Amino acid sequence: MDIYYCDGVFVPASEARIPVDDLALLRGFGVFEFLRTYNGKPFCLDEHLARLERSARLISLALPMGIGEIKALVHRTLEKNAHPESNIRIVVTGGSSPDFITPTGNSRRVVMVTRLMEHPAWWVEKGVEIVTVRVPRFMPEAKSVAYVQAVVALGNAKAGGAVEAVYVDQEGQVFEGTTSNLFIVKNGALASPETGVLAGVTRGEVLKLLKDIAPATLRSVRMEELMEADEAFLTATNKEIAPVVRVDGQAIGEGRPGPVTRLVMAAFARHVGKNGAETR
DSSP, X not given: OOEEEETTEEEEGGGXXXXXXXXXXXXXXXXXXXXXXXXXXXXXXHHHHHHHHHHHHHTTOOOSSOHHHHHHHHHHHHHXXXXXSEEEEEEEEOOBOTTSSSOOSOOOEEEEEEEOOOOOHHHHHHOEEEEEEOOOOSOTTSXXXXXXXXXXXXXXXXXXXXXXXXXXXXXXXXXXESSXXXXXXXXXXXXXXXXXXOOOHHHHHHHHHHTTXXXXXXXXXXXXXXXXOSEEEEEETTTEEEEEEEETTEEOTTSSOOHHHHHHHHHHHHHTTGGGOOOO
16 A cells, blocks of 8 residues: 655545645645656656746745755655555645635645556557647646646547647647647757746756757747648656657657657666666
């Protein structure tokens, strides 16, 4: 049975509780981080915690403890579970509110450790399909628990056989997926949307790796560029590097994972310690 840390105590997952007057439940006011382990070690934990702190600051949410203390809680929660590899979710809630809307500085913290669920092998071998959705975004730079847009968009995408929905605005500017960042490849050069997106930790690691693979730029990306790209791929904790071979039913490039994407996948596998490589 999974063991969670929940607002001061370690409890079996089935016994984890927060009060019903917490603003995370009532108003979607809270922030979180999601990461995983490689060879049993949390991957880029410091980077995820820095983003947690930044998200809390952006929505004016008071953290209940320092980042160092949260880091220690992550390690303690991992030790109480015995998975070969784990997913780790860190949640900071808005806390209870007498008027059910005003934060009072009593935020709660939760650390959830569960068994890692690997993505299907065919994602890498054959590539995935994504769809685009044109909806307005609110504070995409903060990883908040308010995920209505993402839940609806991703549900519709999966119902149509796609694995991800990517946000595009009314002017045709491409942003990010519901739980991922996007890269396009054209003539050997890579680009990823720069603004209006969450600063993906996996994307940040990929950008470092790309210095030895191919030129990469953070900039605005247009819908027509995506549709005319030679290759495209997603980056995310729960997807790693996922080649995109179809967008809105149209093939991207040759309709299969391309050479640049394969180089990135191989470099990332070495970077995270797969295939016998050392972890960071």
